[in-house]
Amino acid sequence: MKANTSFLATLNPSCKLFAHLFVMFLLMNITNMKGTFFIWILAVLIGIFLGGWRITYFLKRLFPYFGFFVLIFWMMAAFGEGQETIWQWAWFHITKESLNHGLTIALRMLAFVTYGLLFTSTTDLTLFIMSLIHQCKLSPKWAYGLLAGLRFIPLFQSELNQMKTAHKVRGYKEKNGWKAFKRYALPLFTHGIRKSERIAIAMEARGFTGTKNRTYYRTTKIGSRDWAYLLSLVSVVIGMTFL
Amino acid sequence: MDMFLGCKDLSVRFYNRSEKILNNITLSIHKGEKVLILGPSGSGKSTLISTLAGIIPEYMEAEVTGQVFLRENVGVMFQDPDSQFCMLHVDEEIAFSLENRSIPRSEMDEIISYLMNQVGLKIDKKTSIETLSGGMKQRLALACLLALEPEVLFFDEPTAQLDPAGRKEIFELLHNLSQKTNQTMVFVEHVLDGCIEWMDRVIMINEGGRVIGDGKPVDILRHFNNEMKKAGIWRPKLFPYKWSEVIENPSHPLSIKLSKELETKCQVKTREYGNENPIIYTEDLEIGYGKKSIVKDINLVIGKGEWISIVGENGSGKSTLLKSLIGLEPINKGKIYIQGKDLKKWSDRELFERAGFVFQNPELQFLADTVFEEIAFGGRQRNWPKESIHAKTKKLLQEFGLEAYQNEHPLTLSLGQKRRLSVATMLLFDQVLLLLDEPTFGQDEKTASELIKKLKERQEQGTTIIMVTHDMDLVDHYSDQVLLLNKGKVVYQGTPYGLFSDEALLWETKIIPPLHYQLMHARRERVLV
Numbered sequence: 226m227k228a229n230t231s232f233l234a235t236l237n238p239s240c241k242l243f244a245h246l247f248v249m250f251l252l253m254n255i256t257n258m259k260g261t262f263f264i265w266i267l268a269v270l271i272g273i274f275l276g277g278w279r280i281t282y283f284l285k286r287l288f289p290y291f292g293f294f295v296l297i298f299w300m301m302a303a304f305g306e307g308q309e310t311i312w313q314w315a316w317f318h319i320t321k322e323s324l325n326h327g328l329t330i331a332l333r334m335l336a337f338v339t340y341g342l343l344f345t346s347t348t349d350l351t352l353f354i355m356s357l358i359h360q361c362k363l364s365p366k367w368a369y370g371l372l373a374g375l376r377f378i379p380l381f382q383s384e385l386n387q388m389k390t391a392h393k394v395r396g397y398k399e400k401n402g403w404k405a406f407k408r409y410a411l412p413l414f415t416h417g418i419r420k421s422e423r424i425a426i427a428m429e430a431r432g433f434t435g436t437k438n439r440t441y442y443r444t445t446k447i448g449s450r451d452w453a454y455l456l457s458l459v460s461v462v463i464g465m466t467f468l
Numbered sequence: 469m470d471m472f473l474g475c476k477d478l479s480v481r482f483y484n485r486s487e488k489i490l491n492n493i494t495l496s497i498h499k500g501e502k503v504l505i506l507g508p509s510g511s512g513k514s515t516l517i518s519t520l521a522g523i524i525p526e527y528m529e530a531e532v533t534g535q536v537f538l539r540e541n542v543g544v545m546f547q548d549p550d551s552q553f554c555m556l557h558v559d560e561e562i563a564f565s566l567e568n569r570s571i572p573r574s575e576m577d578e579i580i581s582y583l584m585n586q587v588g589l590k591i592d593k594k595t596s597i598e599t600l601s602g603g604m605k606q607r608l609a610l611a612c613l614l615a616l617e618p619e620v621l622f623f624d625e626p627t628a629q630l631d632p633a634g635r636k637e638i639f640e641l642l643h644n645l646s647q648k649t650n651q652t653m654v655f656v657e658h659v660l661d662g663c664i665e666w667m668d669r670v671i672m673i674n675e676g677g678r679v680i681g682d683g684k685p686v687d688i689l690r691h692f693n694n695e696m697k698k699a700g701i702w703r704p705k706l707f708p709y710k711w712s713e714v715i716e717n718p719s720h721p722l723s724i725k726l727s728k729e730l731e732t733k734c735q736v737k738t739r740e741y742g743n744e745n746p747i748i749y750t751e752d753l754e755i756g757y758g759k760k761s762i763v764k765d766i767n768l769v770i771g772k773g774e775w776i777s778i779v780g781e782n783g784s785g786k787s788t789l790l791k792s793l794i795g796l797e798p799i800n801k802g803k804i805y806i807q808g809k810d811l812k813k814w815s816d817r818e819l820f821e822r823a824g825f826v827f828q829n830p831e832l833q834f835l836a837d838t839v840f841e842e843i844a845f846g847g848r849q850r851n852w853p854k855e856s857i858h859a860k861t862k863k864l865l866q867e868f869g870l871e872a873y874q875n876e877h878p879l880t881l882s883l884g885q886k887r888r889l890s891v892a893t894m895l896l897f898d899q900v901l902l903l904l905d906e907p908t909f910g911q912d913e914k915t916a917s918e919l920i921k922k923l924k925e926r927q928e929q930g931t932t933i934i935m936v937t938h939d940m941d942l943v944d945h946y947s948d949q950v951l952l953l954n955k956g957k958v959v960y961q962g963t964p965y966g967l968f969s970d971e972a973l974l975w976e977t978k979i980i981p982p983l984h985y986q987l988m989h990a991r992r993e994r995v996l997v
Contacts, residue, residue, distance in 0.1 A: 351556055369564075373554035379598060380550070384832055390796050391833040394825045395893070396817055396849045408835060415879070416831070420551045427552035429527045430544050431616060432568035440570045442563030 228349035231277030233454075238353040239360040240451040244458050245340045252336055255466050258329045263465045265336035268343055271458075276347050286346075290338050294331045301327030350375065356445035366435030373424050377417060384413060473497040473520060473620055473652065477534035480515055480524065480677075489515050490677040492534070497620075500650045502666065504657060504685070507673035508699035509882070509912065513656040516673070517544070517622045520654065539620050543613030547625040549605035558584070558600075558608060559593035565615035583611040588641060601782055603634030607641065620652045627659060628910050631782060631938040633978060639663050658912050659702040664689075672696075700912030705983050715990045726984040733944070733965050733984070745808070747772050747901055747932050748793065753802035755785060755792045761800060762788055766958055768951070772900070775927055776934045777943040777964075780953035781978060786936040787828070789953065790903050793934070794823045806901070817850075823901040824894025828909060830886040834878040839870055839889060842878050846896045860896060868892040868922060884915030891922065902926070904935040908942065920946065944968060944982045952977060 228234040233241065248264065255261055272278040304316075305323025312319045354372050357363040388409055392399075399405040474496035481488040489512040497503055497520075507513045518524045522538045525531075546552050555561040562580045571579065580593060587607045591600075600608065606626055613621060623642075627635040639662035646653055646666065657663055664670070670688040672681035672695060680695070681688050686708045689696075696703055706714070706722070714723045746769045753766040762785035770776055778786045791797040793804060795811050804811040807822070827833045836842040843864050847857040865871045868888040873881060878889060887907065894902060902923075908916035916939075924946065927933050937943060943950055944964045952960035952967060954977045960967050968974065968981040971989050981989075 351560060369554055372556070376553065376556065376598075387827060387829065387832045390791075390825075391827055392835060393816060394796070394820050395835065396820055396846050397835060398849075412832065412834070412879070420548075423546065423548065423551040424554060426523060426527050427544075427546060428554050430521065430523055430542075431565050431612065433564070434568070438570065439567045440573055440576075442560060442567055442573065442576055444573070 226345050226348055226350040226353070228352070229277045229347055231347055232275045233271070233277070233343065233347035234349070235450070236347075236454055237356055237360065237445050237447050237451045238348045239356040239445070240447055240455055241348065242344055242353075244455045245344050247459055248340055248462050249337055251462055251466060252333050255333075256329060257466070258325050258332065260466045261329050261332040261336060264462055265332050265339060267461065267465070268336060268339040272339070272343055272346075276343055278346070286342055287335070287339065290335060294335050297334055298327045298331040301330050303327075352443060352445060355441065355443050358441075359445050360447060364435065365437060365439065369428070369433065369435075373428065374421070377420070380420075381413060381417070384416065385409060388412065471496050471537040472499045473537055473539055473654075475520065475534060475536045478519065478536060479533045480512070480519055481531045483529060483531065488677060490519070493677070493679055495520075495671070495679070495682075497652065497654065499619075500652055502646060502653045502655075502668045504655045504660075504663065504667045504670045505673065506657075506670060506688075506696065506699070506701055508675055509658075511673045511675050511699075512677040513673060514624050515677075517624055517654055517656055521620075521622045539618075541616060541618045542620045542622060543616050543618035544622040544624065545606070545609050545613060545626045547628040549602050549609065549629060552609050552612075553597055553605075556596060556598075557593075558589065558591065558595050558597060561597060561608060562611050562615050565612045569616065579615065583614055586614065586645070587611045601634065602630045603637045606630065606634070606638050610641070610645075618651075620654065623653065623655045623657070625656055625658065627657070627662075631909075632940075632980060633781065633938075635659065636662055636980075658700065660704045660707070661702070664704050664707050698914070700914030702913045711990075715987065715994065723987065726987045729984045730988055745772065746770055746805075748804070748806050748934075750793075750805070751803045753792070753804060754800040755788050755797065756800045761956065763953055763956055763958065766802070768961075770932060770934065770949070772932055773927060773930045774932055774948045775946050776932075776949045776951065777947040778934065778936045778951045778953065779938070779940075779943060779979065784953040785956070786953055787905050790905055790934065790936050791825075794819060794825060794901075794903060796825065820899075821846075821897040822899055823903065824891075824897075824899040826890050826894055826902070826904040826907055828905040830890035831879060833890055833893075834886075837877060838875050839878055839881070840865070840874040842889060843893050843896060845893065864892045864895060869918075882915075883911060884918060887911065887915060887919055888922065891919065895926070899931070901932045901934070904933070906936055906938065908937065908939055940968075940980065941982050944985075952979070 252261065252264060255264075269283065272283060273280070302319055302324050304318070305320065305326055307320025307322030309321040310318065311321060311324065351372065354368050358365055358368045392408075474494075476494050478490060478493045478495075479488050480490040493516065505513050505516060515524065515530075518528065519532065519536060520538070521542050521544045523544065553561050555564055559580050562583055563576055566576050566579060584590075584593065587610045589604065589607050589611060591604075597605070597608065627638050630638065642653070642663075643666050645651060655663060655667070664685050667685050670681070670683065670685050671679060672688055672692050674680045674695070681692050689703070689708060693703070709720070709722050714720050714726070717723060718727070749769045750766050753768075754761055754764045755766070756762040766789065778789060780786050788797055792799050794806070795804075795814075806814060806819070811819075834842055836845050840861060841848075844857050844861045847860065862871075865874055868891065870885060870889060870892065873885065878886065881889060891902075891904075891907070904923075907919060907923075911919075920942065923933055947964055949962065950960065950964050950967050951958060952973075959977065960970070960973060967979075968985040969988065974981055
């Protein structure tokens with residue numbers, strides 16, 4: 226998660242997250258295909274005009290989900306129930322209702338992903354955690370612990386790759402996914418636990434107490450533009466649900 | 469008693485052990501003193517500084533008896549550069565120390581740039597920590613500690629995870645800092661070159677966690693030479709002698725020793741490389757990821773039974789090349805032939821019966837629950853008959869001195885044993901080719917030399933050894949051929965003697981040759997002057 230230079234990146238992360246979660250919540254309750262479609266299009270437009278997305282970036286990131294889109298749509302449309310039959314062959318049975326239903330569900334999925342991407346592509350991870358401390362009153366103990374933990378992810382990846390190569394050299398073949406998982410997971414976890422203990426000691430040795438009795442290098446505030454974004458997004462989306 | 473820092477009758481025992489790790493230690497460290505603590509692994513050196521720094525028993529539980537005289541503001545630097553950071557960017561990390569001390573935000577920017585300047589971090593403050601080299605990470609760690617305005621700095625093997633260039637960088641930085649600020653510093657190290665020269669005092673601890681020596685570096689070195697050798701400490705190559713004396717006086721004992729070494733090196737005849745049937749050769753090989761090329765135009769011919777070293781700075785592509793040679797990394801261009809057959813045509817199973825690969829971190833390479841099964845693994849995968857697996861495994865256990873541990877879990881072994889096991893597992897099929905990625909990295913002298921001895925024995929039986937290393941003494945002693953990578957090219961390929969006598973090339977590629985070559989260069993210069 227890294228910020229870019231767009232308008233969205235200047236917003237308070239917690240506020241932005243809340244706005245997007247609210248839209249997602251609304252999406253779950255809308256059964257209307259047109260409304261869902263417009264809410265998705267809105268996300269795309271926000272991405273392009275306020276989120277600094279280039280069309281190619283957007284297509285690249287969402288491309289895998291278009292596959293899902295087709296799949297979900299087909300599953301819902303071809304096996305759904307309904308009265309007005311459009312097309313029927315063997316066990317496929319497409320009706321007007323099922324078509325509508327399939328499109329709604331598939332668009333809902335796509336809209337979810339797009340709002341999520343809108344958040345992750347414009348938010349700096351450290352600022353996000355800091356805003357959890359300042360706006361959501363998360364205890365520094367958890368927030369800084371979370372940040373330290375996030376540093377582990379790339380580390381885990383490189384360790385996993387090394388283990389896989391080592392297994393390859395020794396002629397180990399993954400026959401059973403679960404067994405392979407257990408084989409890799411145990412050393413990764415023991416390594417992880419040992420490392421996290423060391424980090425915890427290093428943090429405490431540098432005077433970290435986990436209490437709120439500290440100053441902050443990066444602070445986040447909620448300003449008028451945050452309210453403007455939150456309120457206009459929410460009101461536009463609510464308006465769309467009545468379309 | 470008014471003591472700056474120290475302890476009286478200190479004993480420490482961890483709750484999961486029955487024996488004390490430190491036994492009746494009495495120490496007093498003065499303000500401004502630079503102290504080095506030495507001892508074999510497991511002697512409680514780290515425990516001692518953790519106790520003096522107040523980490524034990526405050527953050528790490530242990531039974532502590534006796535008196536400890538602590539300072540309130542201290543900083544501790546640990547050996548693993550990666551596990552002392554909790555933020556993502558350089559400035560945030562330094563600020564974390566300041567935040568903990570409740571320094572007002574308005575003062576932070578100035579302090580951060582001052583500290584970055586002081587530790588020589590000349591980079592953008594928004595740089596992501598994971599992109600830094602090991603040496604840079606330790607510089608950052610030092611900045612974070614200085615941000616605490618400590619009265620005492622503790623260092624727990626600060627250079628153990630660094631290559632020689634990084635080690636030199638850090639020791640020079642610390643030396644400068646100590647001269648500027650007269651900071652009190654307490655070290656634990658097992659490499660003495662670079663730090664022993666400017667220590668005020670050395671304390672020697674034995675296996676039982678008792679102090680056996682305490683005095684000036686020169687005296688301790690003289691009296692405890694044997695203990696240090698046994699403890700696996702990398703003793704200084706020059707200290708207590710002075711370099712100028714060694715150069716100027718040809719009858720100086722060290723000068724005589726080095727000259728002799730140099731003579732034997734001169735006499736070694738250059739061997740013809742790539743005998744009739746090279747075990748591995750490459751044609752215009754280019755390695756890299758996708759479009760990005762790391763090293764171009766690699767044309768190697770490696771004969772059976774040769775010992776090849778691959779050297780170069782961090783990030784020069786040594787490890788990638790090593791992995792590419794047996795298909796563990798994809799290649800961009802060119803061809804690799806192993807025993808005359810194109811690498812692409814080898815099946816994994818057949819290939820790895822002929823070639824073994826020892827990884828830098830042995831722990832991530834183990835895959836069985838006992839040492840015995842670890843070695844037997846390949847045979848079991850191939851459904852060998854029980855008797856032959858047993859016989860073969862026993863032989864390897866014996867060869868690598870692991871018989872007594874055959875039923876233990878590989879992860880419970882000591883560092884040196886893990887290393888030996890990682891090599892043993894790669895020899896079940898009597899592989900003719902053995903590739904090793906920095907096999908002696910971060911190890912003490914004893915375990916490193918034990919391992920090299922085993923490799924030498926194997927080489928004499930005809931195994932070809934290709935290894936990536938930073939240890940130039942190792943390169944000089946054992947390799948038939950050296951491959952030097954620099955800025956995306958192979959800049960040298962030939963005997964170690966040829967490499968180490970080429971002063972211009974060494975200077976350009978920042979390689980520090982073994983001492984006897986340095987003497988050679990210094991003498992040449994004197995003749996010129």
